[in-house]
């Protein structure tokens with residue numbers, strides 16, 4: 001008899017022994033934006049660290065998702081985030097400012113070099129498919145890959161999967177998306193080459209009414225060799241009404257333009273109603289996104305000044321998923337916390353970015369960039385800055401687990417700023433540091449003395465935004 005029995009609508013799998021492939025101080029599940037920072041931080045603390053990643057590279061959405069911009073002003077970065085950006089600046093692979101343009105391929109390599117330099121081990125091409133839980137505490141994970149199904153044990157596990165996969169496997173409570181379950185749209189980003197920069201520049205300068213008002217999202221600065229455009233409102237409306245573009249396409253977002261190479265990064269595709277934790281829906285989203293991308297390229301070549309002779313250079317390896325689970329943590333960060341600038345005794349970092357006050361930029365309801373979307377049309381975006389508490393990294397009903405990435409414990413409304421790349425890297429660094437401390441001191445993350453964590457973060461150049469009583473000021477200040 002085989003290992004499986006078909007029983008009505010279910011297949012019953014017989015229990016089986018699986019090998020234990022290793023014991024670590026720290027396991028980081030997911031080697032993306034947050035996970036890379038977590039593994040490097042844990043390795044630097046001397047912890048025996050394993051990073052498990054389903055793809056073949058580090059950086060996740062920030063690299064494979066083909067990002068080109070870190071949201072948040074360069075002057076607000078500290079710790080590992082500043083370190084990687086400064087490395088890219090030194091290599092000519094980033095441009096600082098109110099937002100930071102960067103080259104995702106360079107970031108992949110920087111994370112990998114740093115991971116190897118600290119002696120942390122990567123395990124690529126491997127899915128974490130289950131959490132091993134004993135008495136409410138995570139003791140390890142189960143992975144599946146070409147080697148089969150294996151268990152890997154750790155003193156502390158960091159869930160950096162962005163979807164809170166480990167937390168969900170372990171039985172943690174979570175909320176998907178907004179309170180009604182709706183989630184932000186998914187996107188495939190792509191790059192077009194051979195863009196006629198002068199033609200694009202002229203159109204932008206001659207038609208300011210066709211572009212978003214806010215100068216952080218839309219700016220033309222030939223002297224600095226920078227341009228970011230969000231608009232082309234009338235052209236896109238005409239294309240949509242003629243059936244040449246998707247019904248959900250209301251504006252064209254050119255995230256960045258490289259003046260030297262004539263390559264533009266396009267972040268315009270929007271597919272709504274996709275649950276990024278459901279493989280069938282992700283596939284549906286991928287197909288719809290790629291259809292939108294093909295329509296857009298045809299339309300841009302035909303109708304948008306500067307793109308007549310443009311060609312597709314490449315597109316994101318992975319579907320860009322903006323939102324799935326928000327794990328319920330010991331503390332749930334809210335929009336009020338952010339608006340009121342609430343201070344937390346357990347602060348582990350300071351997050352900063354320009355956003356329209358109290359408005360969603362990527363509403364799950366659609367109409368992004370549409371006539372009535374004030375956030376992406378008319379309203380000015382202001383600089384928002386807030387403290388990140390350690391409590392939002394601790395799953396409420398599961399122990400021995402740290403959360404790092406966009407699934408940290410926050411409401412949908414607060415997540416609009418916590419989901420950006422800099423705070424994800426920041427939370428990753430804090431999680432890696434905390435996990436290593438927990439392993440060293442033999443305590444669970446919930447019992448860790450946060451002052452010890454804060455002291456380590458300050459020593460690593462993290463800016464906690466204000467003096468912490470009894471601790472030395474930030475070494476970076």
Ligand SMILES: Cc1cc2nc3c(=O)[nH]c(=O)nc-3n(C[C@H](O)[C@H](O)[C@H](O)COP(=O)(O)OP(=O)(O)OC[C@H]3O[C@@H](n4cnc5c(N)ncnc54)[C@H](O)[C@@H]3O)c2cc1C
Pocket residue numbers: 029030031032033034035052053054055059060061062065067068069070071072126127128129160161162163165186187188267319320321322404405406407419420421422424
């Ligand atoms: C389309 C789009 C545009 C965006 N634009 C910007 C922008 O301009 N600026 C900005 O600052 N932010 C932007 N963001 C937000 C930001 O990029 C992400 O929220 C952030 O990078 C998420 O980081 P993360 O570490 O949580 O997830 P990720 O970087 O996605 O990392 C998760 C990693 O875990 C891996 N993984 C997942 N599940 C498993 C599993 N079960 N087993 C093993 N590995 C697993 C994944 O492969 C991935 O590498 C954008 C997001 C999207 C989707």
